[in-house]
Amino acid sequence: xxxxxxxxxxxxxxxxxxxxxxxxxxxxxxxxxxxxxxxxxxxxxxxxxxxxxxxxxxxxxxxxxxxxxxxxxxxxxxxxxxxxxxxxxxxxxxxxxxxxxxxxxxxxxxxxxxxxxxxxxxxxxxxxxxxxxxxxxxxxxxxxxxxxxxxxxxxxxxxxxxxxxxxxxxxxxxxxxxxxxxxxxxxxxxxxxxxxxxxxxxxxxxxxxxxxxxxxxxxxxxxxxxxxxxxxxxxxxxxxxxxxxxxxxxxxxxxxxxxxxxxxxxxxxxxxxxxxxxxxxxxxxxxxxxxxxxxxxxxxxxxxxxxxxxxxxxxxxxxxxxxxxxxxxxxxxxxxxxxxxxxxxxxxxxxxxxxxxxxxxxxxxxxxxxxxxxxxxxxxxxxxxxxxxxxxxxxxxxxxxxxxxxxxxxxxxxxxxxxx
Amino acid sequence: xxxxxxxxxxxxxxxxxxxxxxxxxxxxxxxxxxxxxxxxxxxxxxxxxxxxxxxxxxxxxxxx
Ligand code: HEM
Ligand code: SF4
Numbered sequence: 001x002x003x004x005x006x007x008x009x010x011x012x013x014x015x016x017x018x019x020x021x022x023x024x025x026x027x028x029x030x031x032x033x034x035x036x037x038x039x040x041x042x043x044x045x046x047x048x049x050x051x052x053x054x055x056x057x058x059x060x061x062x063x064x065x066x067x068x069x070x071x072x073x074x075x076x077x078x079x080x081x082x083x084x085x086x087x088x089x090x091x092x093x094x095x096x097x098x099x100x101x102x103x104x105x106x107x108x109x110x111x112x113x114x115x116x117x118x119x120x121x122x123x124x125x126x127x128x129x130x131x132x133x134x135x136x137x138x139x140x141x142x143x144x145x146x147x148x149x150x151x152x153x154x155x156x157x158x159x160x161x162x163x164x165x166x167x168x169x170x171x172x173x174x175x176x177x178x179x180x181x182x183x184x185x186x187x188x189x190x191x192x193x194x195x196x197x198x199x200x201x202x203x204x205x206x207x208x209x210x211x212x213x214x215x216x217x218x219x220x221x222x223x224x225x226x227x228x229x230x231x232x233x234x235x236x237x238x239x240x241x242x243x244x245x246x247x248x249x250x251x252x253x254x255x256x257x258x259x260x261x262x263x264x265x266x267x268x269x270x271x272x273x274x275x276x277x278x279x280x281x282x283x284x285x286x287x288x289x290x291x292x293x294x295x296x297x298x299x300x301x302x303x304x305x306x307x308x309x310x311x312x313x314x315x316x317x318x319x320x321x322x323x324x325x326x327x328x329x330x331x332x333x334x335x336x337x338x339x340x341x342x343x344x345x346x347x348x349x350x351x352x353x354x355x356x357x358x359x360x361x362x363x364x365x366x367x368x369x370x371x372x373x374x375x376x377x378x379x380x381x382x383x384x385x386x387x388x389x390x391x392x393x394x395x396x397x398x399x400x401x402x403x404x405x406x407x408x409x410x411x412x413x414x415x416x417x418x419x420x
Numbered sequence: 421x422x423x424x425x426x427x428x429x430x431x432x433x434x435x436x437x438x439x440x441x442x443x444x445x446x447x448x449x450x451x452x453x454x455x456x457x458x459x460x461x462x463x464x465x466x467x468x469x470x471x472x473x474x475x476x477x478x479x480x481x482x483x484x
Binding site: 112114283345355 | 431432433434435438439446447448449450451470471473474475476477
């Protein structure tokens with residue numbers, strides 16, 4: 001064994017993007033956590049995998065050692081750093097792919113727009129989108145839960161937040177969902193990417209248009225008018241904000257809500273309990289976020305030699321922080337592999353930990369609650385059919401469903417003031 | 421019992437508020453927590469203890 005391999009303790013055959021991992025991840029993580037809590041795999045150019053709660057939190061909190069900073073050269077396509085393994089040849093997301101002190105500036109600039117009060121103020125609109133989407137199908141008794149409900153509600157909420165026209169919700173929702181599960185070699189991949197690029201083009205157009213209008217309530221208007229650090233937001237920064245907000249917020253909330261609805265269908269006693277005790281919903285929500293951990297894991301870049309749980313990490317190494325593995329660590333959670341909708345306290349880290357912790361978590365919580373409420377009230381006897389549905393073939397970034405055929409007793413439309 | 425939030429650790433998970441809304445508020449500026457009073461009334465001690473155990477950042481400290 002050469003010295004390089006001596007250093008990379010605990011070599012394992014592991015790839016968070018593989019199909020084996022997608023179908024077998026709880027077992028793979030259980031084994032790693034016990035035997036090799038910080039393990040080394042040669043896949044994707046080599047990276048560490050951290051699976052213990054304590055280690056994942058420590059690394060996420062030590063942002064000086066474990067950097068998120070990314071560079072991308074559009075001419076050569078060369079990428080360094082960032083939070084995805086493998087690295088993606090697109091411009092960085094902000095604030096997520098920045099380090100202090102720049103991160104402070106970006107995050108402070110955005111915080112107010114995502115704080116609990118700002119998220120709460122959007123609740124009525126989220127309800128309206130959910131009710132209007134259900135109106136489209138309520139008389140038929142059938143819905144593809146993912147493509148007609150749990151996907152579009154976050155997409156429309158995000159569009160409204162950004163200031164993009166709601167009529168384009170289909171053009172917005174579809175590529176953002178397809179992008180997450182379409183393999184790069186698939187024939188339809190270029191079409192999906194073109195759809196995503198179109199969304200960013202709409203952001204650029206709207207950003208420039210907002211500059212000619214008075215300051216409004218939407219984010220693109222905020223970016224066009226509100227100075228950052230005493231100067232105007234650049235087009236590049238604006239796109240990086242949009243990238244982070246759109247990709248961070250849309251398919252994640254979709255996955256969470258779909259998983260929860262499937263789970264409740266399979267566990268009628270829990271479903272009944274939630275119907276009888278609606279006050280339990282926020283507690284159950286956190287348990288669903290823990291158990292399903294929509295963002296499976298994200299990467300960091302080691303900026304100095306450091307030892308972590310026995311692993312000698314070197315400057316320049318990459319490490320995958322498996323939020324999903326940490327959230328099932330038996331040292332922290334009793335009976336971690338089962339859902340307990342009344343589990344409390346619940347210190348899961350599905351929204352991350354340390355300074356990059358999800359800025360959109362309050363928005364996500366509002367969207368989840370409103371979608372659940374609308375389903376439980378208007379189609380209470382819904383039946384999901386996971387046997388006819390497709391899972392993502394890779395869960396490495398987002399763990400979700402491609403579609404979810406669902407049936408229910410037809411019901412009446414209700415007035416929402418919005419026809420879709 | 422007294423309770424404080426370590427500002428340098430708190431990143432706004434909001435789990436404390438879920439445990440004890442009477443004692444923990446979240447800021448409208450950045451979503452970080454602050455306490456409504458440093459002194460915990462006896463009937464809220466159990467809920468504050470849950471907040472301590474529910475905070476992923478170990479940002480809440482109590483003193484007897
Ligand atoms: C259930 C839904 C969601 C989950 C599971 C989730 C998960 C996460 C995680 C794990 C991080 C940490 C990233 C890191 O440490 O590198 C994060 C950050 C972030 N999320 Fe979310 N997220 C969700 C919803 C949202 C929503 C709705 C939005 C926006 C409307 C959003 C926007 C962001 C942004 C901008 C960041 C970067 C924050 C920073 O770097 O300071 N997320 N999210
Ligand atoms: S749970 Fe902890 S980190 Fe989260 S808001 Fe409360 S004190 Fe802050």
